[in-house]
């Protein structure tokens with residue numbers, strides 16, 4: 001079967017926010033198709049990573065030929081890196097975030113991340129959660145619902161929850177909500193499924209760029225665990241820690257980490 005991405009309308013191509021959402025949505029459709037091909041385990045993971053990456057690279061080459069791309073699935077050469085660092089516009093994509101959960105149907109905690117970095121800052125982003133039928137994006141920023149839980153809920157990795165987050169949860173009398181994918185955890189705060197996502201110990205720019213752009217557009221607090229800004233399109237794309245939370249929780253989280261660290 002040959003996948004047909006369709007042709008985006010001119011007003012979508014002309015608008016970075018809508019174009020990011022279109023890319024994430026199309027890659028999500030491709031991933032749902034791959035998930036239906038009868039593969040399992042590592043074969044399914046590899047097929048998903050590859051198919052979504054190839055599709056996004058092809059669509060970006062077609063519609064944004066002058067922009068640089070940083071993708072989790074691309075091996076970046078020294079000359080790619082120097083072009084990326086000189087570029088005015090860089091698309092930062094994670095074609096399949098939460099690969100493990102993607103390979104465990106019918107789980108819906110996996111995502112496609114598409115962000116645009118421009119002159120030092122994230123300017124657009126989209127996170128598709130295809131199995132949920134949702135694409136969160138900066139073009140139509142999500143409205144964060146009123147908080148439905150008095151007790152804070154902290155989203156954590158279901159396969160590798162950092163130890164310090166358990167101590168943080170005790171301190172805040174919070175509940176841990178395990179799930180896959182960094183993007184899904186950040187969108188869980190947007191959706192009022194959790195109130196915070198606090199992570200340290202390893203991650204890369206593509207794991208957080210698009211969801212952080214969406215979370216910021218939705219009015220949530222975002223920073224590194226030391227309270228400093230999250231910076232993208234850096235020479236070293238390792239960006240190991242992040243906080244996304246309802247604004248009223250940021251002070252208590254930053255205070256706890258300043259006192260106890262994340263080790």
Ligand SMILES: Nc1ncnc2c1ncn2[C@@H]1O[C@H](COP(=O)(O)O)[C@@H](OP(=O)(O)O)[C@H]1O
Pocket residue numbers: 072094096097098099100156157158159160179180181182183200201202203204207
């Ligand atoms: N300690 C770590 N080092 C590197 N990457 C990490 C990490 N912890 C989480 N990640 C990345 O963050 C994403 C979400 O992980 P988790 O579901 O465990 O929270 C995954 O992306 P991918 O699925 O794109 O590889 C994973 O690779």
Ligand SMILES: [Mg+2]
Pocket residue numbers: 072094096097098182206207
């Ligand atoms: Mg990822």
